[in-house]
Amino acid sequence: MPGIFTTLDKVKPLYDVVSKVLMVICKLFLITDILITSMSVAGRYIPFIPDPSWSEEVVLTCMSYMAVLSAALAIRRKAHIRMTAFDRFLPANLLKTLDLAADIGVMILGVVMLVLGMGYAQTIGSRGTYVSMPFVSRFWMYFPIPLAGLFMVIFELEAIVNDIRAFFLKDTEYDLKNQAEKMIKEAQG
Numbered sequence: 001m002p003g004i005f006t007t008l009d010k011v012k013p014l015y016d017v018v019s020k021v022l023m024v025i026c027k028l029f030l031i032t033d034i035l036i037t038s039m040s041v042a043g044r045y046i047p048f049i050p051d052p053s054w055s056e057e058v059v060l061t062c063m064s065y066m067a068v069l070s071a072a073l074a075i076r077r078k079a080h081i082r083m084t085a086f087d088r089f090l091p092a093n094l095l096k097t098l099d100l101a102a103d104i105g106v107m108i109l110g111v112v113m114l115v116l117g118m119g120y121a122q123t124i125g126s127r128g129t130y131v132s133m134p135f136v137s138r139f140w141m142y143f144p145i146p147l148a149g150l151f152m153v154i155f156e157l158e159a160i161v162n163d164i165r166a167f168f169l170k171d172t173e174y175d176l177k178n179q180a181e182k183m184i185k186e187a188q189g
Contacts, residue, residue, distance in 0.1 A: 019073060
């Protein structure tokens, strides 16, 4: 069985690339938000700077993309809020099982977001347009939900493989792995 995990480890660089690309995209959305909001606020008080009517809708749309994509990134780093107060009192196998169950639950949520979100984006979203930009479909306002669902499923696949792998590691290896992940997460901020 450990040979399977060695084969699956070859996919990790692809996950790393996807994660880095998503992080760059989130940063670009943040920069766009800051620039447009700054221009809009300055345009209200400085006469020669324009205050475009589309700024609010674009900022909210960029913020939606940034929020849900960064939430998908948090899944990969295991940076979401979780209850860990009792982890040290639970048997290792129960803790591993709970981690696996939680990741399966989040993956199911990702599938629901992908399927239902795409349905809403294609039906409700495609029927309307932005108020200040009638040439842009509201599809783009609804699209962050299925997009986040897709990346949640992708990152949860990796997490589930790691959860299953934990059952085949010795308990000391599992503890060392968790400690290393916590140290990395703390170092990243």
